[in-house]
Amino acid sequence: MFRYLPWAREGLFVFLRLVLAVGLMEGVRSGYFAGLLPFYAPEYLGLGPATFTLAFTFHQLSENLSKTFGGLLAERVGFGKTVSLAAFAGFLTLLLTPMAHAAWLLWVLAVLWGLSMSTLYPGLTTLASRIAVPGREARALSFTLTLVMPWVGIGLVGVGQVAQKEPEAALTLLMVAQGVVLLLALSLFPFRIPIPKAVREPYPYKRLLFFLPAAFGQTFAPALVSLFILRLAKEELALEPIALGGLLLLGGALALGLLPLTGRQVDRKGYRFALVGGLFLLGVVMVWLAFTPSFMELILLVLLAGVGYSLFLPGWNGFLAKNLPQENRAAIWGGLMTVEGLGIALGPAVGGLLWEAFGLRAPLLTGSAVFFLLSLFYAVLFWRMRWN
Known part of the structure; x- marks a missing residue:
């Protein structure tokens, strides 16, 4: 086992x-x-x-x-x-x-x-x-x-x-x-995280800046609609809460079921395609949701979202695991998690302003733009710079 x-x-x-x-x-x-x-x-x-x-x-x-x-x-x-x-x-x-x-x-x-x-x-x-x-x-x-x-x-x-x-x-x-x-x-009080052997080459800490866009955007984009997703589902998609819950459960189950497969592919062939492709699929889902899809289209979008998330999660984690410095790794990881938390905190407020100014579709379109821009940013980054 x-x-x-x-x-x-x-x-x-x-x-x-x-x-x-x-x-x-x-x-x-x-x-x-x-x-x-x-x-x-x-x-x-x-x-x-x-x-x-x-x-x-x-x-x-x-x-x-x-x-x-x-x-x-x-x-x-x-x-x-x-x-x-x-x-x-x-x-x-x-x-x-x-x-x-x-x-x-x-x-x-x-x-x-x-x-x-x-x-x-x-x-x-x-x-x-x-x-x-x-x-x-x-x-x-x-x-x-x-x-x-x-x-x-x-x-x-x-x-x-x-x-x-x-x-x-x-x-x-x-x-x-x-x-x-x-x-x-x-019972775990004496435990300490094992410290790896010191690396020979100094880490270029300026590279940490390239992790920030995805750290912020991955939480900011969905948070744009998080606080009024029930109203969005009711008014734009004609979905009752129980139907919305069923669709979310379907997407989550698919993402969880695919994770062993996508994670294996990332570990074997690299994180680049999974990270860029996952962000792109999530962008497709959000922009499609903005244009009142039918129920059958919603099922397709939920499946696409499940696939997208199952690609993005191991892609992002693989990118971090391969490229974060070993020295003070927990502190650096904590900093990235703080940036993720800022996305969660700011997303609902920005989404509310967009909704009030331009209507319910605006947060979805903005979220899709964030995902598309992140996908493009990392595609160019992986092409122009050498990463582990």
Whole structure:
């Protein structure tokens, strides 16, 4: 079985425990902010929607804006220590939530929790790239993310189902889950990310600038329509929420199913075609959506989006794994994740302005233009410059 995995057998058990710990923390976080607080905060804390949604905003900002420093800590201080700190901060937040009757206290707890979690993804992706089997780096990174992200939905749906009937029971459930995470993290306390041997040639750090367009654009383009996708589906595409959910599930399942195949191709033949082609397909999907496709066309577009994402994800990860410097890799990865977070933060605001000024199609057309420009930019970049 081990020969089919993209990670080396040595250290795999520790790595999978870390993946489980990060996944559970993601589930607790989504369950807390999106599943619990909408029901718990108004009834038990006397805090309105503006207060607890701002808590989530402050949490996200504190995490995303500190990922460069968080990545540095994960690599220099020890990943086991920073994971344990994040688990403890989450448990402390849950423990003190019943006392957070003042908005400022809830916000402080959210910020501290966010700061502690800034080490998780830079550390985990760096570790995944370091223990990847040579030639399987793209799959190692892509599969790592796909193992973690489902926990977001599990936490949201699971806690939300309990919280709408028994908010206090939902908080207890979250505390139990976070307690398990804390015990798991403490068992990994001494772990450190392995440091590779020093490379002979100095890295041209100016090259890091070429990673920024895709880091920002990949999140900014879809975020342009993220907050009003339900209204867009209803008014422009005549889709009810359940139909939209079914289409999104179809596209996501296809992308996940194709990932082993596309990841293998990237590892064997290179990331260039996958990265450029994936961005181009995502651009096609967004521009086509702007012109009111039929239901059958929507199914085709969802399939194209699944193929596009299954190409882009390993293509992007392969590009990073092959070309980021080994020295301070976690800090650099954290910086790129901060740029991705800015795309998520700015996209909805820009999309709203475009919608208000030019109509619902404008954000889709703008998003497609972003994807097309990124595809062209990296096609030219790979042609003009030498990359690993």
